[in-house]
Amino acid sequence: xxxxxxxxxxxxxxxxxxxxxxxxxxxxxxxxxxxxxxxxxxxxxxxxxxxxxxxxxxxxxxxxxxxxxxxxxxxxxxxxxxxxxxxxxxxxxxxxxxxxxxxxxxxxxxxxxxxxxxxxxxxxxxxxxxxxxxxxxxxxxxxxxxxxxxxxxxxxxxxxxxxxxxxxxxxxxxxxxxxxxxxxxxxxxxxxxxxxxxxxxxxxxxxxxxxxxxxxxxxxxxxxxxxxxxxxxxxxxxxxxxxxxxxxxxxxxxxxxxxxxxxxxxxxxxxxxxxxxxxxxxxxxxxxxxxxxxx
Numbered sequence: 001x002x003x004x005x006x007x008x009x010x011x012x013x014x015x016x017x018x019x020x021x022x023x024x025x026x027x028x029x030x031x032x033x034x035x036x037x038x039x040x041x042x043x044x045x046x047x048x049x050x051x052x053x054x055x056x057x058x059x060x061x062x063x064x065x066x067x068x069x070x071x072x073x074x075x076x077x078x079x080x081x082x083x084x085x086x087x088x089x090x091x092x093x094x095x096x097x098x099x100x101x102x103x104x105x106x107x108x109x110x111x112x113x114x115x116x117x118x119x120x121x122x123x124x125x126x127x128x129x130x131x132x133x134x135x136x137x138x139x140x141x142x143x144x145x146x147x148x149x150x151x152x153x154x155x156x157x158x159x160x161x162x163x164x165x166x167x168x169x170x171x172x173x174x175x176x177x178x179x180x181x182x183x184x185x186x187x188x189x190x191x192x193x194x195x196x197x198x199x200x201x202x203x204x205x206x207x208x209x210x211x212x213x214x215x216x217x218x219x220x221x222x223x224x225x226x227x228x229x230x231x232x233x234x235x236x237x238x239x240x241x242x243x244x245x246x247x248x249x250x251x252x253x254x255x256x257x258x259x260x261x262x263x264x265x266x267x268x269x270x271x272x273x274x275x276x277x278x279x280x281x282x283x284x285x286x287x288x289x290x291x292x293x294x295x
């Protein structure tokens with residue numbers, strides 16, 4: 001941004017830039033749009049200039065996202081530095097289809113200087129945000145390195161994890177997806193941005209030509225290990241054909257089962273064919289180990 005143009009001009013140019021990106025995905029009528037970490041921060045501002053910019057920006061970009069969500073009937077994950085009660089947080093605000101705040105996640109694991117120099121406050125909650133299509137959890141950048149947050153999501157079992165980040169995260173993206181049994185949406189400043197399935201398979205990715213992606217995912221799904229389930233999976237596929245999808249990422253021993261039928265759910269299929277889910281299998285294996293450890 002041209003710093004000499006003044007903050008009002010910079011803010012309007014930032015809004016136009018974000019709008020240009022969002023307009024690229026709106027034709028696919030998304031249920032949710034995910035923006036990267038500090039999505040409205042100009043790259044060439046110094047630290048003291050950034051704080052002054054944020055103060056001038058206020059809620060202008062957030063309010064713009066609220067209008068887009070209402071107009072296009074979609075959720076938007078807006079990620080930026082926000083001032084609340086006199087303190088700054090690095091946060092993802094999830095806006096619902098009516099432009100209201102569905103939930104807010106404050107970055108739990110700041111880079112040290114975000115706290116000591118930039119004055120950001122550490123978040124200490126890992127909310128499960130309920131949307132009309134499922135449940136959503138959030139992580140921001142440095143968060144991806146810490147098991148403490150990941151294990152909270154392992155327990156709360158979100159359908160979707162939104163990762164707004166300035167860094168990519170590498171193998172940790174697929175690890176979080178598999179560990180939490182959740183779809184993982186990574187809107188990253190460092191390309192590629194990705195959408196990853198609960199068995200760690202990349203469904204969609206940005207490229208050197210396109211810095212945005214859209215994809216349709218089926219949240220009516222579950223993860224099962226192949227052990228003890230081979231014949232059951234064959235029988236299920238034989239009976240329901242295209243009504244069920246079984247996706248094998250390879251080398252993992254686990255598959256993603258998705259129900260493609262309106263009249264049934266994946267829970268119905270699991271019950272009908274008595275399929276043992278991955279977490280239940282692991283619990284059973286651990287229980288057997290504890291029982292027989294000294295034998």
